[in-house]
Amino acid sequence: MSNILQEYSKEVMDHFLHPRNIGKIKNADGVGEVGNRRCGDVMKIYIKVKTKKEKGKNIKYIDDVKVQTLGCGAAIASASMTTEMIKGKSLEEALKVTNDKIARALGGLPRQKIHCSVLAREGIIKAIEDYQRKNK
Amino acid sequence: MRRIYMDYAATSPVKPEVLAAMKPYFNQKFGNPSSIHSFGQETRKAINEARDKVAKFLNCQPNEVVFTSGGTESDNLAIRGIALSHQNEFGFKKPHIITSMFEHHAVLHTCEDLEKMGLAEVTYIKPDREGIIHVEDVKNAIKNNTVLVSIMYVNNEIGTVQPIAEIGKMIEKLKIENCKLKIVFHTDAVQAAEYFDCDVKKLGVDMMTISAHKFGGPKGVGVLYLSKDVIIKPLQTGGLQEYSLRPGTENVAGIVGMGKAIELISLRPKSQNSKLLKLRDYFIDLVMKKIPDVKLNGTRKLRSPSNINFSFKNAEGESILLNLDQMGIAASSGSACTSGSLEPSHVLKAIGASDEDAHGAVRFTLGEDTTKEEINYVVNNLAKIIKNLRKMSPYR
Numbered sequence: 001m002s003n004i005l006q007e008y009s010k011e012v013m014d015h016f017l018h019p020r021n022i023g024k025i026k027n028a029d030g031v032g033e034v035g036n037r038r039c040g041d042v043m044k045i046y047i048k049v050k051t052k053k054e055k056g057k058n059i060k061y062i063d064d065v066k067v068q069t070l071g072c073g074a075a076i077a078s079a080s081m082t083t084e085m086i087k088g089k090s091l092e093e094a095l096k097v098t099n100d101k102i103a104r105a106l107g108g109l110p111r112q113k114i115h116c117s118v119l120a121r122e123g124i125i126k127a128i129e130d131y132q133r134k135n136k
Numbered sequence: 137m138r139r140i141y142m143d144y145a146a147t148s149p150v151k152p153e154v155l156a157a158m159k160p161y162f163n164q165k166f167g168n169p170s171s172i173h174s175f176g177q178e179t180r181k182a183i184n185e186a187r188d189k190v191a192k193f194l195n196c197q198p199n200e201v202v203f204t205s206g207g208t209e210s211d212n213l214a215i216r217g218i219a220l221s222h223q224n225e226f227g228f229k230k231p232h233i234i235t236s237m238f239e240h241h242a243v244l245h246t247c248e249d250l251e252k253m254g255l256a257e258v259t260y261i262k263p264d265r266e267g268i269i270h271v272e273d274v275k276n277a278i279k280n281n282t283v284l285v286s287i288m289y290v291n292n293e294i295g296t297v298q299p300i301a302e303i304g305k306m307i308e309k310l311k312i313e314n315c316k317l318k319i320v321f322h323t324d325a326v327q328a329a330e331y332f333d334c335d336v337k338k339l340g341v342d343m344m345t346i347s348a349h350k351f352g353g354p355k356g357v358g359v360l361y362l363s364k365d366v367i368i369k370p371l372q373t374g375g376l377q378e379y380s381l382r383p384g385t386e387n388v389a390g391i392v393g394m395g396k397a398i399e400l401i402s403l404r405p406k407s408q409n410s411k412l413l414k415l416r417d418y419f420i421d422l423v424m425k426k427i428p429d430v431k432l433n434g435t436r437k438l439r440s441p442s443n444i445n446f447s448f449k450n451a452e453g454e455s456i457l458l459n460l461d462q463m464g465i466a467a468s469s470g471s472a473c474t475s476g477s478l479e480p481s482h483v484l485k486a487i488g489a490s491d492e493d494a495h496g497a498v499r500f501t502l503g504e505d506t507t508k509e510e511i512n513y514v515v516n517n518l519a520k521i522i523k524n525l526r527k528m529s530p531y532r
Contacts, residue, residue: 013458016455016458017459017462019528022527024530037491037492037495038491038492039491040495042529042530043530044530068528068529068530069528069529070450070452070525070528070529070530070531071452071455072452072454072455073454073455073458075452076455076528
């Protein structure tokens with residue numbers, strides 16, 4: 001067994017022990033489910049999208065976000081951090097949140113856990129794509 | 137914060153008597169056992185006494201006991217030792233090894249390495265869903281060029297007990313019927329030494345691996361029992377120590393510790409095993425009572441009295457362990473996330489567990505200091521942790 005506890009930053013442990021925005025949104029505007037139980041990590045991101053006026057333009061932004069996670073410490077932490085990073089952001093800004101940014105916000109992830117941040121980013125994309133599909 | 141250790145299969149604390157026995161051999165009795173003078177003689181004597189204790193425990197001759205650096209080295213010495221001693225013997229055919237799919241990596245990776253180097257062909261026997269290897273399956277795998285059968289005594293992840301004596305008898309019978317068969321029978325008894333009979337004659341084994349730090353001895357010392365009828369090629373070359381089979385200046389303090397720890401096992405009252413068994417069953421029953429959607433991995437009947445291994449649906453192993461660690465509770469897992477390799481436990485896969493079950497598996501192993509009250513504390517907290525993790529998951 002690798003010494004994962006020695007490799008998790010305090011940000012990761014914080015988000016793991018006190019994950020933010022856990023749960024689901026009824027009548028969510030977009031839902032993105034990523035990962036699979038065979039691999040061990042699953043994240044389901046729910047977003048609520050609203051429109052606001054900014055500099056004369058209508059900007060669609062993520063008004064609320066919730067996530068459900070089944071997975072290891074890095075997975076739970078990545079999902080939690082991701083919700084904080086996209087809440088209140090425009091869809092365009094949210095799509096710019098790369099897995100690298102998520103990992104860095106968490107103070108770095110052990111090499112074999114980077115895929116958890118990748119999964120979280122895929123979750124954002126899928127949720128937004130789901131919203132766009134429903135709102136053509 | 138309160139700390140409760142339930143990972144005895146990983147390692148155990150050195151017993152006070154063992155530490156006391158070892159202490160003089162660091163800077164009081166420090167001679168090189170190969171030296172002719174009195175400093176060497178006194179440490180030579182200590183090693184001989186330790187060797188006698190191990191031989192008594194295993195029911196073998198002292199010159200059939202080889203001290204190594206631990207279980208992994210003993211497994212390597214046994215398997216490579218046999219395979220390499222048969223190099224080029226079968227013409228273009230390679231020597232054949234039979235082992236099981238759920239051996240410890242020290243056995244598995246060694247066999248895989250020999251295959252990769254073209255030095256052996258290996259058959260990996262699949263255990264049944266209860267975690268038991270069938271004697272018939274081993275028998276059916278034997279060929280003319282089979283030189284080694286290596287089956288672990290007690291599995292380290294799920295604690296299931298293999299039919300070593302029956303396999304030993306089967307091999308003996310085959311060898312009598314066919315005098316050309318040269319099979320050597322090895323068992324990795326690392327997880328068995330503390331609670332099961334390791335009499336090598338009763339088991340019918342030619343080689344056996346044990347490791348001191350699993351039963352109150354120090355880390356860094358193990359034994360390979362090697363029957364005098366068996367010839368192996370040593371892993372390392374050097375002087376003449378350990379019958380030239382494992383040269384190198386002896387780890388005197390470690391060997392003394394091994395001898396003492398093994399002696400303490402035989403001094404233990406027989407009732408202790410049944411006491412632990414009751415605690416283990418109490419743990420298992422309590423989990424099944426307090427937590428829904430759990431699965432015990434491996435048969436309950438033929439199982440180490442210390443081992444509990446459950447799969448928890450909709451909760452992941454590393455997360456469970458991290459939460460337990462926050463409460464001061466130490467356990468282990470077969471989840472991919474904790475293996476460093478992203479692969480779920482090969483043991484659980486071998487017994488047919490789904491990937492999901494493998495990801496949600498946690499192992500608790502008890503020791504002689506474990507109390508019922510500790511079990512209550514652990515299971516109560518475990519129930520809360522599982523409930524919480526399930527609430528967070530997309531599945532119910």
